[in-house]
Amino acid sequence: MIYITRRERFNAAHRLYRTDWSLEENERVFGKCSNPNWHGHNYELYVTIKGEVNPETGFVMDLKVLKDTILHEVIDKLDHRNVNMDVDFMKGKMASTEVLAMEIFKQLQPHIQRHHAQLHSIRLHETENNYVEYLGE
Amino acid sequence: MIYITRRERFNAAHRLYRTDWSLEENERVFGKCSNPNWHGHNYELYVTIKGEVNPETGFVMDLKVLKDTILHEVIDKLDHRNVNMDVDFMKGKMASTEVLAMEIFKQLQPHIQRHHAQLHSIRLHETENNYVEYLGE
Amino acid sequence: MIYITRRERFNAAHRLYRTDWSLEENERVFGKCSNPNWHGHNYELYVTIKGEVNPETGFVMDLKVLKDTILHEVIDKLDHRNVNMDVDFMKGKMASTEVLAMEIFKQLQPHIQRHHAQLHSIRLHETENNYVEYLGE
Amino acid sequence: MIYITRRERFNAAHRLYRTDWSLEENERVFGKCSNPNWHGHNYELYVTIKGEVNPETGFVMDLKVLKDTILHEVIDKLDHRNVNMDVDFMKGKMASTEVLAMEIFKQLQPHIQRHHAQLHSIRLHETENNYVEYLGE
Amino acid sequence: MIYITRRERFNAAHRLYRTDWSLEENERVFGKCSNPNWHGHNYELYVTIKGEVNPETGFVMDLKVLKDTILHEVIDKLDHRNVNMDVDFMKGKMASTEVLAMEIFKQLQPHIQRHHAQLHSIRLHETENNYVEYLGE
Amino acid sequence: MIYITRRERFNAAHRLYRTDWSLEENERVFGKCSNPNWHGHNYELYVTIKGEVNPETGFVMDLKVLKDTILHEVIDKLDHRNVNMDVDFMKGKMASTEVLAMEIFKQLQPHIQRHHAQLHSIRLHETENNYVEYLGE
Numbered sequence: 064m065i066y067i068t069r070r071e072r073f074n075a076a077h078r079l080y081r082t083d084w085s086l087e088e089n090e091r092v093f094g095k096c097s098n099p100n101w102h103g104h105n106y107e108l109y110v111t112i113k114g115e116v117n118p119e120t121g122f123v124m125d126l127k128v129l130k131d132t133i134l135h136e137v138i139d140k141l142d143h144r145n146v147n148m149d150v151d152f153m154k155g156k157m158a159s160t161e162v163l164a165m166e167i168f169k170q171l172q173p174h175i176q177r178h179h180a181q182l183h184s185i186r187l188h189e190t191e192n193n194y195v196e197y198l199g200e
Numbered sequence: 201m202i203y204i205t206r207r208e209r210f211n212a213a214h215r216l217y218r219t220d221w222s223l224e225e226n227e228r229v230f231g232k233c234s235n236p237n238w239h240g241h242n243y244e245l246y247v248t249i250k251g252e253v254n255p256e257t258g259f260v261m262d263l264k265v266l267k268d269t270i271l272h273e274v275i276d277k278l279d280h281r282n283v284n285m286d287v288d289f290m291k292g293k294m295a296s297t298e299v300l301a302m303e304i305f306k307q308l309q310p311h312i313q314r315h316h317a318q319l320h321s322i323r324l325h326e327t328e329n330n331y332v333e334y335l336g337e
Numbered sequence: 338m339i340y341i342t343r344r345e346r347f348n349a350a351h352r353l354y355r356t357d358w359s360l361e362e363n364e365r366v367f368g369k370c371s372n373p374n375w376h377g378h379n380y381e382l383y384v385t386i387k388g389e390v391n392p393e394t395g396f397v398m399d400l401k402v403l404k405d406t407i408l409h410e411v412i413d414k415l416d417h418r419n420v421n422m423d424v425d426f427m428k429g430k431m432a433s434t435e436v437l438a439m440e441i442f443k444q445l446q447p448h449i450q451r452h453h454a455q456l457h458s459i460r461l462h463e464t465e466n467n468y469v470e471y472l473g474e
Numbered sequence: 475m476i477y478i479t480r481r482e483r484f485n486a487a488h489r490l491y492r493t494d495w496s497l498e499e500n501e502r503v504f505g506k507c508s509n510p511n512w513h514g515h516n517y518e519l520y521v522t523i524k525g526e527v528n529p530e531t532g533f534v535m536d537l538k539v540l541k542d543t544i545l546h547e548v549i550d551k552l553d554h555r556n557v558n559m560d561v562d563f564m565k566g567k568m569a570s571t572e573v574l575a576m577e578i579f580k581q582l583q584p585h586i587q588r589h590h591a592q593l594h595s596i597r598l599h600e601t602e603n604n605y606v607e608y609l610g611e
Numbered sequence: 612m613i614y615i616t617r618r619e620r621f622n623a624a625h626r627l628y629r630t631d632w633s634l635e636e637n638e639r640v641f642g643k644c645s646n647p648n649w650h651g652h653n654y655e656l657y658v659t660i661k662g663e664v665n666p667e668t669g670f671v672m673d674l675k676v677l678k679d680t681i682l683h684e685v686i687d688k689l690d691h692r693n694v695n696m697d698v699d700f701m702k703g704k705m706a707s708t709e710v711l712a713m714e715i716f717k718q719l720q721p722h723i724q725r726h727h728a729q730l731h732s733i734r735l736h737e738t739e740n741n742y743v744e745y746l747g748e
Numbered sequence: 749m750i751y752i753t754r755r756e757r758f759n760a761a762h763r764l765y766r767t768d769w770s771l772e773e774n775e776r777v778f779g780k781c782s783n784p785n786w787h788g789h790n791y792e793l794y795v796t797i798k799g800e801v802n803p804e805t806g807f808v809m810d811l812k813v814l815k816d817t818i819l820h821e822v823i824d825k826l827d828h829r830n831v832n833m834d835v836d837f838m839k840g841k842m843a844s845t846e847v848l849a850m851e852i853f854k855q856l857q858p859h860i861q862r863h864h865a866q867l868h869s870i871r872l873h874e875t876e877n878n879y880v881e882y883l884g885e
Contacts, residue, residue, distance in 0.1 A: 065572050066607040074327065076213040076238040079395070092394060094401065095596030100282035103240005105327055108288040113609075116576070120503060121490070124603060145237035157395030161339050165390070180577065190211065190242055193400060196340040203881040216669070229668060235750060253850070257777060258764070258842030264779065274864050282632065294669030300612050302664070330674060333614040333659075345810065350761040350786040359820040369537065374830035377788005379875055392480060410533070419785035431532030435476050438558075439527070464759065464790055467537060470477040487624040487649040487739065511693035512624040514651005516738055556648035601622065601653055627806070640805060640811065709750050713801070719787030741811060746752040 066183055067123050068111040071133050076103040077146035077158040101145065107188040110136065112170060115182035124180040132174045137167050160189045164197045170197070204260050204318055205248045212239040214283035214295040243300075244325040245274065247308060251317040261317040269311045274304050289294065297326045301334045309336070322325050340457055341397050341398060342385045345407050350377040351420035352434040375419065380437075380461040382387045382411065387390070388454040398454040411441050434463045438471045478534050479522040482544050487514040488557035493569070496549055504523035504577040510583045512556065518599040519548065523583060535591040543585045548578050571600045615671050616659045623692035624651040625706040632639055649693065654686065658719060660727035672728040673741050676680040680722045685715050708737045712745045720747070751868055752808050753796045756818050761788040762831035762843040786830065792873040793822065795856060799865035809865040817859045822852050845874045849882045857884070 079093040079099050081164040087096040096102070102170050110133055146158040152166050164187040175182040188194040215238050216230040224232040233239070247270055251260040276288050285294040289303050301324040312319040325331040341414040353367040353373050363371040370376070378444040384407055388397040414424050420432040426440050449456040490504040491513050500508040507513070519546055551561050555560040555571040563577050575598040586593040599605040613614070626649050627641040637645040658681055662671040688698050694706040702713050714733040723730040736742040763786050764778040774782040781787070795818055799808040825835050831843040837851050849872040860867040873879040 064609075064611065065576065066609075067572070068605050068607070070603045072327070074239050076240040081393075087335045089415075095280035096203040097285070098280050098282070100285045101238050101240065102211050102282070103213040104211050104281050105242040111310065116570075116572050121570030121573045131525075143232035143235050143239040145235070145239070147237070159390075159395030161341070161390050161397060162395045165339065179545060190209070192344045194342050196342070198338075200338065201883075201885065202850065203883075204879070205879050206627045206847070207877045220669075229643050253844075253846050256766075258844030258847045260846060296664075296669030297614070297666050297670060299669045303612065322719075335612070335614070337612065343793040346875070348787050350788040355530075367829035372828050372830070372834070374833045375788065376759050376828040376830070377786065378759050379760040379790040393796070397856050417780035417783050419783070419787070422785045433532030435478070435526075435527050435534060436532045437807070439476065439841050466481045470476075470479070470481050472477075474475065485652050485691050487651040506691035508695070509691050509693070512649050512651065513622050513693070514624040514649065516623050516653040524615040553645035554646050554650040556646070556650070557694045559648045560646070581729070601620070629804075665787045707801075707806030709752070709801050710806045713750065740752050742866060744753070746749075746751075748749065 064113055065116055066111050066113045066124055067129070067180075068109050069126065069129050069133060071108050071110070071130070072106065073106050073142035073144075074103065075106060075141050075144050075146050076101040076167050078102070079157065079159060081157075085128050104189050106141070107194075108133070108167065109184075109186040109188075111183040111186070112175055112180045113183045124175075124178050128178060131196075132178075133166055133171065136170050136174055142158045160193065160195045161197075163187060165199070168197050168199055201252055202253055202260055203248050203250045204263070204266070204317075205246050206263065206266050206270060206289075208247070208267070208275050209241050209244050210245065210275050210279035210281075211240065211282050212243060212278050212281050213238040215239070216294065216296060221248055241326050243278070243319070244331075245304065246321075246323040246325075248320040249312050249317045250320045256277070261312075261315050265314075265315060269308065269315075273307050273311055297324055297330065297332045298334075300324060301332045305334050338387055339390055339397055340385050340402070340423055341379055341400070341454075342383050342386045343403050343407060343445065345382050345384070345399065345404070345412050347380050347416035347418075348377065348414050349380060349420050350375040351435060352376070353431065355431075378463050380415070382407070382441065382467075383459040383460040384459075385460070386449050387457045388455045398449075398452050403449075403453060406452075407445065410444050410448055411464075417431050420450050434467065434469045435471075437461060438469045443472050475524055476534055477522050477524045478526055478537070478540070480521050480537065480540050480544060480584040482519050482521070482541070482549050483556075484517050484519065484549050484553035485514065486517060486555050486557050487512040488570065489513070490570060492568075498578045515567050517552070518605075519544070519578065520595075520599075522594040522597070523586050523591045523592075524594045529587065535586075535589050536593050539589060540586075543583065543589075547581050547585055571598055572608075574598060575606045579608050579610055612661055613664055613671055614659050614661045615674070615677070616657050617674065617677050619658070619678070619682060619686050620655050621654050621656065621686050621692075622651065623654060623689050623694050624649040625694035626650070627705065627707060627711070629705075652687070653667055653739050656715065657732075657734040657736075657743075658683070659729045660723055660729040661731045672723075672726050676726060677723075680726075683721065683741050684722055708735055708741065708743045709745075711735060712743045714744050743746050749798055750801055750808055751796050751798045753794050754811065754814050754818060756793050756795070756815070756823050756824050758791050758827035759788065760784040760826050760829050760830075760831050762792060764789070764842065764844060766842075769777070780830070791819070791826070791873050792879075793852065794869075794871040794873075796866045796868040796871070797860050798868045809860075809863050810831055813863060814860075818856065821855050822884065839869075845872055845878065845880045846882075849880045850874060853882050853884055 079096040138169040164185045168185045172182045184198045186196045217226040260333040301322045305322045309319045321335045323333045340404045353370040354363040442459045458472045460470045490507040491500040575596045579596045585595045595609045597607045626642040628637040716733045720730045732746045734744045764781040765774040853870045857867045869883045871881045
């Protein structure tokens, strides 16, 4: 069993708020992250898969296929977008890094399995000082 | 003469577009950077000042004063904000990294001079792959 | 279950030595790390907590609370200090990165639990080439 | 139990190909990584060991000994070399990052055990976007 | 006048040697960099252009055009290649970082001028500890 | 003319204070940087030299010679030391990053000239957020 990690990046706007709360309540809980006119981040996404090494190629999974899968299923939907407004799999959900990491896991898992590997974890960096990691359970 | 550089960071949303152009024209020129629902970045700002070393303190300028000046004049106005909508000194201007760097230079210059140092340059990183530098002329 | 990591930094002096050993013995075992006039580091501290995501906020724990806890319980006591001489929770202990990481874990654990999350690990970087990680057992 | 990680680097040439495949077949599977005239990388190697802290020294293992072991057993054999042609422990094996990480693990394990610590993992970065991790089983 | 910098990367093999010198003479002057079976690097290339900001777009030069120019004229020729053997503009030249930076400057200069900007400098990083910069004269 | 930069690192303790000032006056001007029991940093030193490329070797100056010069003249005197107490060329001087950079320049300049190159600048990073640069005049 060996673990392979691929990093991809996306630049997106987001905002933390609940539509069922007042502006004041949102600001009390989410502070400047609830700014009504949005703010944004250069997100860094680390996707880790695991599996056995194929003795013929020395690969667990072709890295080009892994990269294209991440771009097609995740990055193309998030990059230069608004996480709250533009992303189908985030509709109606809190745009926190925690929830975003969990939803990215769900997006990628079936596509990794199709290539005979397992999705091990999603690590998502919001800034150089904060990141979250989700292992699927 | 010695050069001192201080790095600060801010996370902001922005969009490249002209109100006097159609959506199509904006997209043709600015591509995904003109997404109507905004995107965002973790901007890194490097402020370089220059001056003579004060023989009494070994300083060109007290770094704490430099930091507080950058926070008060620039970061507090940009962090967790929308560059196009929320920032007084960017009103009516293109929110490109080039223009933002030039305007930050104008914001800081008088405050640095007040402390007997000179503002040498503003370097502004939009992503790990792109940055601009402005020397004031 | 999701993992959240917060990075904080502190700049401190330290020295590796035993008072019950001679200078020669200290130098034989600890080499230049036992220099009697101290040396120092820019330490990077990564605090990882884990817990369930609160469905109301999308958070495991408010990051601002996590940050303030780390600053109050750890950084304020270590930053711009001497690890051997100035830090209450390191008195009488070896100032190695290993021991420092374990003691920081003990400092933080009760404060994280108070906020309904668990402290998962402390990772402490002494240089860009060396770090230790402690998971509490 | 505490984990200590040491980073070392090596610059090497390599190529992904099978001698029992045609040039076309190699290029179809390995793409530009099979270029017959080689390409190369600045590899970053993270070696993580684990063990109990020695109460006398505050160490799991003397970091200088760990560093010298990695240099002698791994870096001296790989740095400024051709992974496919010059490295005894890679002869006849695929020069993929996966296989290289596994073979480095095998090289180091007996030498770490001799110092009363355990080799926990080998993490090997090929580029800033790709790395593999191997835990020995 | 404002300066824009774009980073691109390429992974290549190379070797320092002179065909008119013996193996011993090459090794005496170039050390391990002359290993006959090659070694390699993850090169980082920083291309800095300068010019006036176009008031209509806020740009000196469209960054997408700059990126495509660097990819087409430089990266496609160097990435996953052997600098000594595979690169037309390096034929018969020493594959040192110095010479490579100067030749990349010559490759890019006419293409930047065509877009009404000036090539200011080429900075080329061979490792995290070594880089060269060339300003064209 | 081409510029070559070499990075080296050193870990040192220091303190900002004047012996002719009271403890209170030192603390008022230098804040926590004047802590009597010292603090410390992982300093990063960038040495930039310039010169013509030697057509025989493709080098301005042999990087191994540059590295050894920096280690012998600067790093060996500063690494794992106390800047105020242990370093001959800093005796009686303020241990600020500004003064340290200027003194390192003076240490290195004659040794670079001996190798037919010129010392262009010293850049010294105290933390990831602060650095100074000195060009010798």
